[in-house]
Amino acid sequence: MRFSINPEMATQEVQPNETLTNLKAESDTLKTKLEDERAKLHDVELHQVAEKVDGLGQFIMKTRRTLKGHGNKVLCMDWCKDKRRIVSSSQDGKVIVWDAFTTNKEHAVTMPCTWVMACAYAPSGCAVACGGLDNKCSVYPLSLDKNENLAAKKKSVAMHTNYLSACSFTNSDMQILTSSGDGTCALWDVESGQLLQSFHGHAADVLCLDLAPSETGNTFVSGGCDKKANVWDMRSGQCIQSFETHESDINSVRYYPSGDAFASGSDDATCRLYDLRADREVAIYSKESIIFGASSVDFSLSGRLLFGGYNDYTINVWDVLKGTRVSILFGHENRVSTLRLSPDGTAFCSGSWDHTLRLTHWASGS
């Protein structure tokens, strides 16, 4: 006897746990069907297509700058559009704006909370946003008057019911996208602090997000502790695509430069590439000797290389097309928590629990 799936239509005689069992059965069946549909169009593997591409030569990685100044674990960083300034945040509540080129500290703010896990630079370069265990995202306009207390001008924009895990300005200084440990993402108007849209669908903490570089500029991807990576429509709040192949928390997601795919890094020690048009995972970047989770990933400008910061203090660099690891960088003395390429791709910055940020360049060996 088949019971109605819609719990609202369940009759009195139906036991609650039987309806739940049916729900689970139906959702599992649909999931299998979905996997089958996706598999039908999967006619070739990425590394097969990549056979005709030249392999990458020897690369030498050298750290060019070490930024010291945080008194505790560095948790997050972001680049300014001017290609040389960065903002970083740490466990002790400090948010620092650096000119990474000269290694000078330009601004410093002390947040009223610890574990500032998210920070972002505004596109104009005139403000930074940050948040963490205070469950909020605050925007600080950057003032050049040394006597001015930056904390005084702070604007509280986002409000969640659990920690803030990531934040990002959209195409302007006026809107911020946030993700939180309360399982949701949200879009906010900076000026008024108003919630413009919220995104529900993750079954657990959302740990990361990234905006799509697409023509229509309307989507973003998020990853969470439910092992899912979801693609959202910013206008409607709908989840338009979902991928669940990781075996543990997804710590970081980043779009491929063309916007047609994105990569993810997870506690299951792998990074994966998902294609949005094929609607499936198309590559796994893993090695038996890598047993610690990946905390942060980013692509090189051409998308040929994928950089991953790991919890075993290393940075592994992958050939995106061939699926092989091209290099490994030691240097940090504790977990790498955050990693971003500079806007023009000339270097990448990695932040770590060893209290430092390092700027590294990778050059083809001659």
Place this chain on the structure above:
Amino acid sequence: MERVIVAMQDPDMGVKMRNQRLLITVIPHAMTGNDVIEWLIQKYNITEEEARHLGGLLVQYGYIYPLRDPRSLLLRSDDSPYRFQTPYFWTSSRWPASELDYAIYLAKKNIRKQGELVDYEKENYSILHKRINHTWDFVVMQAREQLRASKQRRKADRIVLECQEQAYWLINKPCPGAFDVLDLGPERCNVLSSRVALIEHSRRALGRNRVKSSICLESFMKYSEQYLHHDPIMSGCLPSNPWISDDTAHWTINTDMVGTPTRLRVERWSFSFMELLNDSMGRREFMIYLEKEFSAENLCFWVACEDLRHGESSKIILKVEEVYKNFLAPGAARWVNIDSKTMERTLEGIKRPHRFIMDDAQMHIYFLMKKDSYPRYLKSELYKNMLAKAIVPQETKKSVFPFMRRQRHSSPSPAMVTQATEDDGKAKGAGPTGTSSTTNSQI
């Protein structure tokens, strides 16, 4: 990590264990640091550096402990003896460690040899003494019992058990200031989901259109190839990478409003319409072209819509009115040619303006420009001239005195730059940039 450890202990394929000498005692089932590293290199096909790093982590997390110099949790790549920690003591199985056990351990050490406790251990001992004073008799009794029992063991076994326990406590109660492997960051909790929503989502997903993998994956090859020369990591950058040479020339010749753009930059405008619009100089050039074609209102409209979409919420109504007045109203100064259905829908929507009300119209105009004006621009004299006069900077020869580091000049903070920079960007050349920067503060 446990997967690796189990593999290492495999009787056939694992690390070779034998009796190791520790001073005069012979310890069974031990291995040398070197053995561990060799095995890792073999099994995972990695370099010695990586093997040492990985092995070092195994020791730091307590899965392998040293027999010689047990306080120092390092993997030495020589004949120092090591053993596998018994699963009973694995960090994953026994965490968090109980206070009572720790008290017994410290008491044992204290009784066994006076002065054996190190400073932080002494401190912990007295704190515990205060806290669980009511069970102190039990603690001391247990400690004495365990010591008595261990005296009856063979020396080799005794040493092993002592080292095992020591390693376990070194990890669970580390010396203050030392590395704490148990530090995992803020707790991540779990929230329950709605099965019904999941089902809805799966149903929708089944209906979506998918593209064959072969087509999608080809595009990655093409993209990487197209951008190869623009990727500073793959192909270097001219005249030099600022992070290596300390010379900011690469940035100054690529500023928004520089007089003459670089060749790579102008080439990039031809990769996609988005690339052209994303570059402010490209956008400006395209505008000049459209003005010649008398269709500049399209780009102006698009820009106004972007401003509406990404601007402040408070200005939405005002902006929608402006857009209507300038571009959509009959007889408007810069009337844009949208198809009637979209126009109707948009005009209807304007009655209740919101941020996304112009989306359909904007999309229509965007694709109009992309399909029509953009390809013609790329074939135009305007673009070809731009490409021809674009510069290809000379690669800076590596300096003769590499140890003389160039002065790293600061630049004006974007927070200070409110006006558009002068068009005479070329004059800013390779000299020191930034003038009144207040940025030398050591905060």
